[in-house]
Each structure stands twice: as C-alpha cells, then as structure tokens.
Amino acid sequence: MNALSTPARLDAPASPRGRQRSRADVVINVIVVLAVLAAIVVGLSTHRFATVANAKAIITSASLVGIAALGLTLITIGGSAVSLAIAPTVAAVGMMFLSAQSLGLVPALAIALLCGVVITGVQGAVVGYAAANPVVLTIAASFAITGLAIGISGGASVAPTGSGYDHLNATPGGVALSVYVLIVLAVAVEWTLRRTGFGRSLYLIGANRPAARVAGLPVGRTTAVAWLGAGALFAVTAAFTAAFNTSANVNLGGTLTFDAIAAVLAGGTSIAGGRGSALRTLAGAVLIAGVSDILLLRGYSTGVQIMVKGLIVLFVVVIVHLRTKGSRA
C-alpha cells in the first residue's frame, strides 16, 4: 500500500497539476483531523461517555454487527461488492441453531456454521465461477432464504430446544463473550488477508479481475472461498444473536444487512474491491457504535441516531474516494 503510493507522491510536485492534487490532499486531511477532533471533544464533553462501563457498552453493541461486517469485508475486498442477503442468512441460521440445541451446544454450533457456509458458499460459487452480479444474486438469495425459512417454520418463532446456547451470553471479565470473539476473528481475518496466498490473490482479484484471470490466479475458487469464510462469520453472528434473543424468527436479522455494509464502508473499505482490511472494518463498526452511543447519551431519538449513521457513511465514502483519487493521480 505504502510502496504503491510513495512514487506518486514523489513526482507529484513536478507538475502544477500535481501540486494542486497535493493541496487538495492537505485540505482533505485537515477535514478528517477536524472531524476526528470534533468527535473527541463532543465525546469527552458528553456526560458519562468516557467511562469504562460505557466503553464496554459501545464495544458490545459493535460486536455482533462487527463479526458479520468482517465476513462482508472478505466479499467486498474480493470485488463482489456487497451481499444483500446477510440478514436473512443470519435469521435462517439462527433458527437452525436454536432448534438444534437439544443436541448440545457444540453440535448446534457446527450445524449453524455448516448452514451458513453452505448458504453463502453456493452464492459465492455462482459469483466466482460465472461472474454473476452479486447484488442481484443476493437479492434472489434473500428471497429464497426467507421464503424457505417461512415455509419450513410456518412463520412462527423458534424456541430453543435446550439451554446450551446460554454459554454464548457469558460475560468473562465483565465483557460479553462476543467481544472477545470479534477481536480474535478480526485478527484472524486480518492475518489471512495479509499473510496468506489466498488473501493476496483476493486483493488482486478485487482490484482487477480480468488481470488476475490472465495472471492465472484461480479467480472462481478464491472468490468462492472468500464467500465460504463470510458464511462462517455470518453463522457466528447468527449464533450470538439467536442466543441473545433466546428465540428466532425470520426477522432476527433486522437491519443487519445495512448495518454491516455501513460498518465496512465507514471503515474506509472501497466498495469497488481490492482495498480495505479487517481492522478497518473493526474501526468502522466501533466508530458507528461510538457515535450512536454519544447521541444516545445526549438524549437524541433512534431516528437521529440512524440518520447520523447514514451521514457518517456518506462522509467517509466521499473522503475515501477523494483520497484514493488523489494518490492515484
């Protein structure tokens, strides 16, 4: 990343056009710094924001969206834009997880993972091998998953058939288990992306699919594997969400699809693919949770919280776009 942008910076002052670019870069950087400072000032001046209890609340609320967003990060970096089937997948897997509780926690988790991997992996195979449009495909998949889930469950809520799921609601050291899982998974995904051949090919495929194909990379297989990983991460989110709610129906996913996309975009990952990281997504999820928390503490309504979330995503998308354009020129 650094190696790529340094030469551009070096010859930038050579031409007046380049100087203009770098001045625009400075303006963008100043805006970003000011925005961060403003957020910190508002945060610190908010009553009860800078407390340990509140930090725990923020990271707990970021954890469920964060795990799903890590999965989406794999999809986005690989150049398949986004999946619009996250919430239905989570709902279906969550229902499966709770109804398999009578087998015990570990088999139920295994079943949930398998379901998530199969549901999402099939979509990934179609996207990877046939280059099908991921947005339309996942719209179709969301219909299919919700339809099947309603058909099988009869539209009713699924109650847990055992109590093993309650271990997922544990709070070791006063912090929800999902937070530890989020951090471990973020590090694992980041390591996979940076240090394995799979991760590097994924970046290349996302940046330029035809070139990756010509270079002989296994485009179809890599994309499919990325979606398989995403499916596993969606399944983890599903298990935690279902355990937290202690019942699951087709609406279990709620607004998770858009929350996950917002976390990925707010982290600065480009929707075009080839850029981004798991740690950025983690930062995006925490950023959105933190700002929502400030607004909540200051007594703003849910509507205002959602609106500000949208505006943050818009701001980051514009800034990231301007910066990447600047460093490319």
Added chain:
Amino acid sequence: MSARRLGRPEVLLPTAAAGLTVTAFALLPAYTDAGLSSFDVYNTFQIFARLGLLALALGLTMIAGEFDLSVVGTYALGGMLTVQAGQEHYAYGLLAAVAAGAAIGLVQGGLIAGLKLPSMPVTLATYIALLGLTSALSGGLTKTYSNAAVTLWVDRTVLTYFSPRSLITLGLFVLAAVVLSLTRWGRELRAIGGDRRASRVAGVRVDRLLVGTFVASGVLSALGGSLLSFSLGSANPDPGVQPLIVAAAAALLGGVSLTGGRGNPLGLLGGIMAVALLTEIVTVAALPAYVTQLFFAGLLGIIVVIDAPDLHSALVRQRTRLRAGTSRPSPAGAQPGSQT
C-alpha cells in the same frame, strides 16, 4: 428483423414475464376453485400502484448504469412529509414530498456526477440517513392522515378496473415512455449506461443527465410514497427492505440490466405488472405468501445466471471449440460465428 427485435432481452423479458403471468391469471379459475371478478383486476392495479413508481425510479437509474438504493428512503420520507405537511390541504403535502425528492436527487446526483463517486455506497448512505430522518420526523411512530376525503378519492373505482392512484401511476409510466422515446434523452440515457466515456466524447452532457436522472428518481419515489400515504391514510416510518427488493426484481424482469445501457419505461411497466399479477394470483389462489418469494427468487436466479458474463463466455468458448473441431478443414466455417 422483427424476430431479432423480439429476441433482445429488453423486449423478450418483460413480454415473456407479463405474458406468462397474464395467462396464469386468466387461467386461475381452471386450477383453483376461486372465480375471477373485475375486483381482482382492480386489485392487481392497486398492487401495481403501490410499487410502480418505485420500480420506475430504480429502473431509470439502472438504465443509466447506476443503482439508486435510496429510493425506499425517499419513498418513506415522501409518505411521511405528505401526511405531516398535508393535514390542511393535500397539495401542501404533495408539494413538500416532491420538493424533498427533488432536493435529495439533486444532492445525490451532484455528488455522483461531480465527484465521480460510485452510486451504490452514496445511495446506501442516503438511504440510511433518510430512514433515520423519517423516523426522527415522526418520532418512530406511524402517523395517520386525517383528510378522509382524499383517502376515499384516490382509491375509488374508475372505469371498473382502475383507481385515480393506479391511473396516475400508469400516466407517469406513459409520460416517461413518451419523453424517453421522443427526445434524445432516451438514447443518451442508454448511452451513458452502456459506455460513459464514449458518450462523453460523443458530446452527451453526462453530468447534467445523471443529475437529472437522480432528480427524476427522487421525485418519482417521493410521489410513490405520497400516493401510498393517501391510500392508507397513514405513513409508516420504516417500510423495510421488501419494497426495494420487489422494485429491483420488477426492474430486472422489465429487461433492465444491472450493467446499464439497456431497458425502457414500457419494459419496466411489463416487469412491474408481472410482479403485481403474481402477487394477486397468490392472493386469489390462497397460496401461502412465501410462495411469491420463492417464485421471485427462482426468476431472479435464472436472470442473473443467464446474464453472468463468465458463464456466457465459457459457453461461447465451448461452442466455438466444438465448431472449430468439426469444421477445421474449411476456414469459411468460422465466418458466420464471427459475424454475429
């Protein structure tokens, strides 16, 4: 010539979809014990009116090679503004909704055209922000519209099969079709969707057209929300993702391609009518509602797989390899393939 025109996806898909569903609808009494009445036709048009403008708004941006996810946000905001500003007179509400829709379209179009941003993340952010704004305006509650006269008027039966609401929606489809086929905007819209750089070089004012398309999309979705609020006599701050998904399905069935550059308003009309008929068939036949979803899923799955470029090129490669194998001695044998 006409056979080839019919074979083009923007004609074939909506014709086939509308034809199939009309046939299935007309044959309903044959395979269920439910009879058909003029009310069922009226009801189909009511379903069409509920989602038609949303599909048109989304479809127009898709023809231009963009994807306006914010249509549902504008739809919700338009409906809410109509109820809150239109308590005294419906025209104020309508005006507020249309103005908001135009302003949203202007901002999004300006960002997308001016900064050359990809439309998906921008409109997604706007979608989230608009849902939040609508919820903040209403305090998260459903607001009722007290002007019952308007509610009765928009849904009263006209000419047995229609209501003013469905006629307005149909009228806007016809207007869009006439404007896009009689002016150069139609061709330019497809041009910027097909190859933006080439159309810019050819002298199309790409930026202006993009902003215009997003303004049209905003106004149409806001109007759709207004009409729905008038009809229901209330406005819901969160319509969910279902309308977006159904509108996208309708647009794709209407022969619009996600890569842009293909489609027209009449095709979109065919697509959304197919969706409305299907919903009505499921209602009349008393099938469980999820059957519609499975059906849409199958349909979209087929469309997206047929449309997939790598699958297509793999098939072409396979076919040329076969043909090359059988006709290797005569080089002329490869000629017809390369001409098409």
